[in-house]
Amino acid sequence: MKAKTAFDLIFRNARTRSSAAIDIGVAGGRIIAIEHRLACEAVEIDVGGKLVLPGFVDTHIHLDKACLLGRCGHDHGSVGEAIAAVAAMKRDFTVEDIYARGARVIERAIVHGTTRMRTHVEIDPRIGLRGFEAVKALKRDYAWAIDLSICVFPQEGLTNDPGAEELLIAALRDGGEAIGGCPYMDADPNAHLERVFDLAQEFDVDIDLHLDFDLDPSWWHLEEVCRQTERRNYQGRVAIGHATKLSALPPERLKAATEHLAKSGVAVTVLPATDLYLMGRDVTHNSPRGLTVAHKLVENGVVCSVATNNVLNPFTPFGDASLLRMANFYANVAHAGISEFDACLDLVTDLPARLMNLRDYGIAPGNPADLIILDTDSGQNAIAELPDILMGFKNGRQVFERRRPTLFPPQA
Secondary structure, eight states: OOOOOOOSEEEEEEBOTTOSSEEEEEETTEEEEEESSOOSOSEEEEOTTOEEEOOEEEEEEOGGGOOOTTSSOOOOOSHHHHHHHHHHHHTTOOHHHHHHHHHHHHHHHHHTTEEEEEEEEEOBTTTBTHHHHHHHHHHHHTTTTOEEEEEEEOTTOSTTSTTHHHHHHHHHHTTOOEEOOOGGGSSSHHHHHHHHHHHHHHHTOEEEEEEOOSSOTTOOSHHHHHHHHHHTTOTTSEEEEEOGGGGGSOHHHHHHHHHHHHHHTEEEEEOHHHHHHHTTTTOSSSOOOOOOOHHHHHHTTOOEEEOOBOSSBTTBSOOOOOHHHHHHHHHHHTTOOGGGHHHHHHTTTHHHHHHTTOTTOSSSTTSBOOEEEESSSSHHHHHHHOOOEEEEEETTEEEEEOOOOOOOOOOO
16 A cells, blocks of 8 residues: 655645646645645645745845935936935945845735845945845845845946955855846946856856846847857846836837847846836826836747836835735736736746746745745736735745735624
8 A cells, every 4th residue: 555645734725827726735845746635634724725826036126225215315317316326325334224124125025925036236345245244144034934046236337346346256255146237337338248247157157137227229238148148158047127128119129139038048027116117207298118018028938027126215216025016017017918917927926937047946846835825716816906915835834924804894
């Protein structure tokens, strides 16, 4: 007789995006079985036919400069003004201050269902390694609920900012897991990109760039990024964030750019809150959205994600770190039809996991039991309804619960 598998936890009557009610068995923090009516004794949670997802993946957020409302004015008219506002403040940031603000955002992200996150951390002579040290501490202290990956990058340039490269190297030696860049802030953008790729190869880390963040399609750095990616055989390891110039291209140029991105294996992260807030502010009427339509790029072979970017700071003076809300927001602005709602949910789940090269993501035997339960019954309705996220689990351990609201009608 075949021995019964021992489980620590069983989710009963769980509805995944690909199945009706099913049971998910967990042992040792990992998914062991996905079957109808698992027969064994273990702690049980009856999901009641609710949707179970593998947790949201945020590929692009800035924990080190979050929650700055009240420290400076926030009526900024351009990307450059927002960068300057934060640059003026960050000289005085302390490790403790950055940690406290970052923790506030991480905790919001956790209860909104995020289980994996890549945070971009500024490294330069003004902030030094203080932001990096704070985020390393956040990574350690919140590992019980979220996997935090650190991407170090020079926000204000590289070749024109003496000392920045040495600090970047120090951070990469001390646990930086990806490297970013911001070529449009450098006096020599191509040299900036060349050095970022050099360091990525030297330390064998992925690249995640801030790129082409305006609406002028007459020039861009996308072609150089694709060229460097192909020349160095770095396909599948490079992502670009914002890329709002793509939204300003006529159809034929957009088609060509999409084909080049797909061929070179360069991924795109769209950041709806910041892109919409900062783009087109100088236009008096018929303001452009400035939002690259990611799910259409996906249809043509480009890996894409939708992410948070900034929360409560000069770049984006609002936000709650909810990726489900961001996906819903994106779907509204991108004119996504009902038949495309599942594709919008992909932009905060499976696709960002591919972008970050996460090999153990998803509801499948052997993967970590990083699961969230939504108060709805399908991926399409998750985008349409913005349901509550009722529970979250990391490695099979429950990390939060949100109780459904109770109505109190008057007594008859």
